Amino acid sequence: MISTKIHKSVYGLAEKLMEADRKGNRDEFDTLYGQLKTVCSENEKTDKDHPEQWETLADFTEDLDAALALYGKALDKARHMNAKDYLSSIAYSMARLQMELGQESMAIKHLQDAKVSANKIEDKELKREIDALLEKLL
Secondary structure (H helix, E strand, O other): OOOHHHHHHHHHHHHHHHHHHHHOOHHHHHHHHHHHHHHHHHHOOOOOOOHHHHHHHHHOOOOHHHHHHHHHHHHHHHHHHOOHHHHHHHHHHHHHHHHHOOOHHHHHHHHHHHHHHHOOOOOHHHHHHHHHHHHHHO
């Protein structure tokens, strides 16, 4: 379980990052991204380390290969916790990036993993998105 303080911090930074991106304010985006990266780094390998912060950092990472590496880190942490919601959403996000990078076989594998994890979650919208993307690739 992510601490409320960290969740609020990560969520607040994510909202501000989306707003800075919407406004096209590159300097603000970069500053906020740095703050989010610091939160992740400071919590890494502590009892506060959580896949949510790494998934969020990956969501805002523009370099696709770097984003995949961050999603991989988030996925490892989610596996360690057996957190089905995170396993599903992270694998789905990875698959979408892998499609952009032309890594179709890896995308299919991550979507299949996401589908298995999604069997245990409540998020019907995510389940539909996983199924639709997997159907498109197969």
